[in-house]
Amino acid sequence: MSVTIKKIAKDLQLAVSTVSKALSDSHEISAETKARVFEYAARLDYIPNPYASSLKKGKSKNIAVILPEVADSFFSAAINGIEAVAQEKGYHTMVYLTHEDIKREQSIVRECRNGRVDGVLISVVAGDSLHEHLRDLYTNEVPLVFFDRVCEPIETARVVTDDHHSGYIATKHLIEQGCRKIAFLTMPGDLAITHHRQQGYEQALRENGIEIRVLYGTDREEENLAMIREVLQSADRPDGIIGSIEKLALQVYTTCHAIAVNIPRDVKVIAFSHLQIAALLNPPLTTITQPAYEMGKTAATLLFRALEKKQDVKHEHIIIPSVLVARASTEVL
């Protein structure tokens, strides 16, 4: 068995409560006793049982990070930011992946409601508008922070990037580079983030009298590749494509390579992406780069404000700007 307060108390001929207080450096305990306890605890390599104290205190020192997936470079970077803050604050990070499945999201969120975690950071699944499970968290007073993909009907803290504006400047960029037939490649469903990007796109097109053309991808890669191929080989092939999701943009690249459509000569491509190596692609990919690490860090910091300082952060809506990095994929030849 591992060493407990009880054992320390017995060996040191002290009461359990005295040891407990000594270990938490209570002012009620004499310096001398504290020293004895600390020293002995260190000698036995005492590590407190987190469950006993969690049970008693009603807090776990755990946070949940619920993500659609982690293969994506955006979420990897975000985890980094979140975990960094959590570790600094002495919290533990539980990671859950929903794989874009609302059922999983629901059951995961449900499990977050009985003390296993003190707070939740979430980037919601795409494609569905159910959100009662999130509201329930809320009712159970588990602080909740949205980052990147928010669920708009739930009024709580959120950290996002300026998606509308990003969609707008991405589109303007293509127009400036001479594109006149610009397609917006996105996923179906009601993901606020892609909607906002699309709205920015549409606004820019409207201002320039250009026709709107939205293409929808699916979860299946082969289907997407076939669809993209068809579009690129069609008579009115777009001369510019905006990938609202990194994965989709890369599928455009794959297709172009496969059927020898030249980027940027035949079609210019810009992507919402967090890829570190966009510059190493063929051709280097113009990106709207989201501040993933920053967003993760900020979201976590917000959560800890709610947890530790009991501050109400419900109404904090933080927007961290993305930056457009122009590269060869949108160059005028």
Add this chain to the structure above:
Amino acid sequence: MSVTIKKIAKDLQLAVSTVSKALSDSHEISAETKARVFEYAARLDYIPNPYASSLKKGKSKNIAVILPEVADSFFSAAINGIEAVAQEKGYHTMVYLTHEDIKREQSIVRECRNGRVDGVLISVVAGDSLHEHLRDLYTNEVPLVFFDRVCEPIETARVVTDDHHSGYIATKHLIEQGCRKIAFLTMPGDLAITHHRQQGYEQALRENGIEIRVLYGTDREEENLAMIREVLQSADRPDGIIGSIEKLALQVYTTCHAIAVNIPRDVKVIAFSHLQIAALLNPPLTTITQPAYEMGKTAATLLFRALEKKQDVKHEHIIIPSVLVARASTEVL
């Protein structure tokens, strides 16, 4: 307050233990009572307090995944595999990042020793040979599985890829493509994984009477870029480079782009990498692709065998082969 067994017992005029047994579907309890309990629990949306049961049962249903970082595509994919298995088994995944810092690794591992987690999956930090903290886990009977980066002196379950052989075939591949001055780019420190790759490299060179040339990177990107640049501009520039770490290989790409050294004409490049988009790079990068998702999944499965079936998996050393995918970066022009 949230709903507890006590409340259900009181409302249903049953004993706490009866409710507890009913909820765990014990055969001691009548079907009728079970039904009443289940129904009422569902109606109140009862969620068991994990800490109470963990405290009592001495197990947490949590596992720890300790990684150097997560920005890397390899570890992202591995987390995916691990989390998938954990979720299926009803376990929770705690993710910890060491950022290659042995001190952090030590303190994280220490925290895993008092019941917070039932088992640990780890890919150890590079560059240091301290491992007493790992041995301690061991002594506390916390099952431990190494994946990818193992700590060899600790005799426990491990899931790795065939690094020696991979190093060997990577080198042979370069030789077959006509390279005669082949450099191995790696990190200093005693990481078994890079050592094995290096040994494979050295063996292939020895068999072909080619001189060994090992280049060491650091944690600082600028330093690496400067070093790589110097090597590429030197009189006896290598005609082939093996990146034993994905990041280093990409730094070679960055440098080549910057100083207009042509891959593969001037220098051929092959990398140990899990990049999905290696084919989209300029030029497409030849890789030794590690089965990251598989490795994560296998490691987790092994851990659960130890946890659930109490099987001794200490002596399981599973090797999952990597595959060489030849692309343009090693093409003969």
Add this chain to the structure above:
DNA sequence: GTGAAAGCGCTAACAC
């Protein structure tokens, strides 16, 4: 400054 005792929510041995 220290100790005794209750109790967090749950489980499991044992009694009835």
Add this chain to the structure above:
DNA sequence: GTGTTAGCGCTTTCAC
């Protein structure tokens, strides 16, 4: 088939 009870390891009143 159901209830009583003790206790997991810790914190926190409240006595002394």
